[in-house]
Amino acid sequence: xxxxxxxxxxxxxxxxxxxxxxxxxxxxxxxxxxxxxxxxxxxxxxxxxxxxxxxxxxxxxxxxxxxxxxxxxxxxxxxxxxxxxxxxxxxxxxxxxxxxxxxxxxxxxxxxxxxxxxxxxxxxxxxxxxxxxxxxxxxxxxxxxxxxxxxxxxxxxxxxxxxxxxxxxxxxxxxxxxxxxxxxxxxxxxxxxxxxxxxxxxxxxxxxxxxxxxxxxxxxxxxxxxxxxxxxxxxxxxxxxxxxxxxxxxxxxxxxxxxxxx
Amino acid sequence: xxxxxxxxxxxxxxxxxxxxxxxxxxxxxxxxxxxxxxxxxxxxxxxxxxxxxxxxxxxxxxxxxxxxxxxxxxxxxxxxxxxxxxxxxxxxxxxxxxxxxxxxxxxxxxxxxxxxxxxxxxxxxxxxxxxxxxxxxxxxxxxxxxxxxxxxxxxxxxxxxxxxxxxxxxxxxxxxxxxxxxxxxxxxxxxxxxxxxxxxxxxxxxxxxxxxxxxxxxxxxxxxxxxxxxxxxxxxxxxxxxxxxxxxxxxxxxxxxxxxxxxxxxxxxxxxxxxxxxxxxxxxxxxxxxxxxxxxxxxxxxxxxxxxxxxxxxxxxxxxxxxxxxxxxxxxxxxxxxxxxxxxxxxxxxxxxxxxxxxxxxxxxxxxxxxxxxxxxxxxxxxxxxxxxxxxxxxxxxxxxxxxxxxxxxxxxxxxxxxxxxxxxxxxxxxxxxxxxxxxxxxxxxxxxxxxxxxxxxxxxxxxxxxxxxxxxxxxxxxxxxxxxxxxxxxxxxxxxxxxxxxxxxxxxxxxxxxxx
Numbered sequence: 001x002x003x004x005x006x007x008x009x010x011x012x013x014x015x016x017x018x019x020x021x022x023x024x025x026x027x028x029x030x031x032x033x034x035x036x037x038x039x040x041x042x043x044x045x046x047x048x049x050x051x052x053x054x055x056x057x058x059x060x061x062x063x064x065x066x067x068x069x070x071x072x073x074x075x076x077x078x079x080x081x082x083x084x085x086x087x088x089x090x091x092x093x094x095x096x097x098x099x100x101x102x103x104x105x106x107x108x109x110x111x112x113x114x115x116x117x118x119x120x121x122x123x124x125x126x127x128x129x130x131x132x133x134x135x136x137x138x139x140x141x142x143x144x145x146x147x148x149x150x151x152x153x154x155x156x157x158x159x160x161x162x163x164x165x166x167x168x169x170x171x172x173x174x175x176x177x178x179x180x181x182x183x184x185x186x187x188x189x190x191x192x193x194x195x196x197x198x199x200x201x202x203x204x205x206x207x208x209x210x211x212x213x214x215x216x217x218x219x220x221x222x223x224x225x226x227x228x229x230x231x232x233x234x235x236x237x238x239x240x241x242x243x244x245x246x247x248x249x250x251x252x253x254x255x256x257x258x259x260x261x262x
Numbered sequence: 263x264x265x266x267x268x269x270x271x272x273x274x275x276x277x278x279x280x281x282x283x284x285x286x287x288x289x290x291x292x293x294x295x296x297x298x299x300x301x302x303x304x305x306x307x308x309x310x311x312x313x314x315x316x317x318x319x320x321x322x323x324x325x326x327x328x329x330x331x332x333x334x335x336x337x338x339x340x341x342x343x344x345x346x347x348x349x350x351x352x353x354x355x356x357x358x359x360x361x362x363x364x365x366x367x368x369x370x371x372x373x374x375x376x377x378x379x380x381x382x383x384x385x386x387x388x389x390x391x392x393x394x395x396x397x398x399x400x401x402x403x404x405x406x407x408x409x410x411x412x413x414x415x416x417x418x419x420x421x422x423x424x425x426x427x428x429x430x431x432x433x434x435x436x437x438x439x440x441x442x443x444x445x446x447x448x449x450x451x452x453x454x455x456x457x458x459x460x461x462x463x464x465x466x467x468x469x470x471x472x473x474x475x476x477x478x479x480x481x482x483x484x485x486x487x488x489x490x491x492x493x494x495x496x497x498x499x500x501x502x503x504x505x506x507x508x509x510x511x512x513x514x515x516x517x518x519x520x521x522x523x524x525x526x527x528x529x530x531x532x533x534x535x536x537x538x539x540x541x542x543x544x545x546x547x548x549x550x551x552x553x554x555x556x557x558x559x560x561x562x563x564x565x566x567x568x569x570x571x572x573x574x575x576x577x578x579x580x581x582x583x584x585x586x587x588x589x590x591x592x593x594x595x596x597x598x599x600x601x602x603x604x605x606x607x608x609x610x611x612x613x614x615x616x617x618x619x620x621x622x623x624x625x626x627x628x629x630x631x632x633x634x635x636x637x638x639x640x641x642x643x644x645x646x647x648x649x650x651x652x653x654x655x656x657x658x659x660x661x662x663x664x665x666x667x668x669x670x671x672x673x674x675x676x677x678x679x680x681x682x683x684x685x686x687x688x689x690x691x692x693x694x695x696x697x698x699x700x701x702x703x704x705x706x707x708x709x710x711x712x713x714x715x716x717x718x719x720x721x722x723x724x725x726x727x728x729x730x731x732x733x734x735x736x737x738x739x740x741x742x743x744x745x746x747x748x749x750x751x752x753x754x755x756x757x758x759x760x761x762x763x764x765x766x767x768x769x770x771x772x773x774x775x776x777x778x779x
Contacts, residue, residue, distance in 0.1 A: 086363070092278060103273075
């Protein structure tokens with residue numbers, strides 16, 4: 001299997017003397033045509049990893065290659081072969097959806113004639129054609145998410161990084177995006193690196209998953225493997241067990257009054 | 263063929279700037295060109311024609327060079343400050359990730375942004391150049407001299423705009439990555455305008471001219487101005503004014519200064535591009551979040567003022583949220599400094615009436631800044647009060663107390679000090695006038711609160727309309743009362759009208775808040 005993303009002992013430290021380990025010694029391989037799910041609690045290091053792999057921030061230690069390009073030495077080429085749907089990206093609110101796609105396409109050097117056709121096709125696919133001329137400031141969160149997803153696809157990259165692609169979408173749009181991700185992986189042989197908290201989405205789409213906690217990769221494999229290894233019966237149970245379990249406090253203890261009088 | 267990346271950014275920037283006239287984007291450059299030609303050919307000569315003799319006399323005076331240098335410095339500072347102040351006021355780094363994940367160099371982003379906004383700067387530049395060429399035209403300058411003067415303005419102002427954009431990006435990148443930084447940026451966006459305002463006021467009030475004519479300070483100011491790149495062109499313009507149509511005697515000096523200015527522009531471009539990598543970064547600067555200590559004396563006092571119970575907690579909470587933002591503190595500093603500048607640089611009053619009238623334009627603005635903060639946390643924050651039993655009235659009560667506690671001490675302190683500096687002022691008069699201003703300022707709080715509740719604006723920029731309504735109304739109230747009631751009874755009109763309108767607007771605002779959806 002052709003390796004598309006190869007991560008070796010990648011680390012990102014912050015603070016004095018690197019006291020805060022956002023990502024610590026991460027090693028991982030993602031293969032061509034694979035949809036890889038990257039899971040972890042809030043603040044575990046998912047976004048930092050995605051940013052390092054997209055050359056947005058620099059790693060402290062370790063190395064990684066994306067489509068054979070070194071993230072530390074060949075950032076221009078890495079950026080050309082990846083599409084990123086970030087967790088909380090900024091849109092240009094004063095541009096229309098079409099203008100925004102045109103802008104992003106131009107940044108990725110999509111030829112003019114192709115850019116026009118592709119922008120229209122993507123807007124059509126996401127059901128935004130009728131409002132493609134409206135300024136983005138008037139779009140709902142879900143519609144903005146669709147535009148951003150279209151922008152990540154505009155240069156048709158071989159590798160896609162999708163951070164919570166369905167979190168703000170309605171069920172119909174979410175279903176469409178899931179089908180799109182499946183088709184991109186199965187029919188177009190795209191490699192997809194997907195970060196999500198929505199476990200049913202991960203179960204439905206991902207061939208393999210990695211779980212990160214406190215910056216360290218604590219499990220990697222197929223979903224069945226991980227469930228089996230954790231001794232649990234569902235991915236949710238396995239995920240909770242691996243990332244630290246549930247706080248066992250009495251759930252209604254907050255109602256106790258102590259010495260206070262009502 | 264691939265387009266240069268800076269061109270893609272510039273085109274995008276231009277589209278963003280012209281989003282309000284999307285249908286007329288193609289016609290826009292021609293309209294701008296038409297406006298520029300009209301300014302240069304018709305408007306500027308017409309205005310200059312009115313004061314031509316005075317201006318020519320000024321250009322030939324011994325303070326002309328320093329004055330011209332001061333004016334150029336003021337424009338330079340304005341062009342430098344404008345992008346920084348805009349960036350600080352509305353600091354937003356959310357698009358950085360989008361750009362950094364694309365195959366584009368930070369220097370291309372920066373240069374593209376500069377080129378994208380340059381047409382709009384050009385419009386302002388054209389206006390300035392138009393007035394200066396119209397002003398100098400009657401002196402009989404030749405074509406070469408006019409071209410050099412235009413080049414001086416373009417080089418000076420373009421350098422300032424470029425440096426401003428680079429600094430704005432650096433500051434945005436540095437401060438935009440933490441909440442504390444964003445807050446500090448907003449605070450700084452106001453303060454940064456103060457030097458520009460000080461120069462402007464000193465020109466308006468004639469203090470700069472007086473200082474330049476002073477044998478001691480004049481030389482010092484001229485020497486300082488001479489060092490600044492913005493001044494190099496000022497000397498050339500005055501040289502041309504004294505040698506119209508004759509380059510010979512001033513040729514060497516002109517070439518030297520013009521080369522210096524060109525080199526300054528090239529160096530600014532070069533170093534700006536070098537700084538670009540630092541201007542676009544998403545590296546986290548801090549992982550420490552701000553924390554608070556147990557309530558200190560001041561919050562305990564505020565809580566007691568609110569009766570100590572649940573209303574006291576509401577009041578203290580509003581104070582905490584207000585006081586823990588640098589931007590709110592900076593607004594208080596800003597208004598105090600503005601008042602001081604007006605008093606020192608512009609006003610020269612010999613009686614109590616001058617400060618009394620002026621205070622009715624300045625203090626409403628201060629009250630506006632303080633009270634308009636109510637909507638800046640968004641509609642959802644207002645709905646917290648709507649949801650709570652009796653919440654709307656509690657919010658209004660708390661905001662009134664909050665406004666009075668912040669507006670009254672500052673306004674009373676300033677105005678009593680100003681009154682005390684009026685020659686021959688007696689204690690009774692100082693107290694009487696201070697009490698009157700305090701009564702009027704007390705009315706400003708319900709007035710401006712009512713306006714904000716009736717017309718809620720949830721962003722800093724949009725809320726400026728609400729801030730400016732009261733000073734505008736103040737103008738009508740002050741002049742209307744003076745005309746209708748005369749000097750003696752005008753104060754009664756000021757108090758009555760401000761309180762009457764204030765209570766009415768507050769009532770209407772309260773009803774609007776109850777119905778808000």
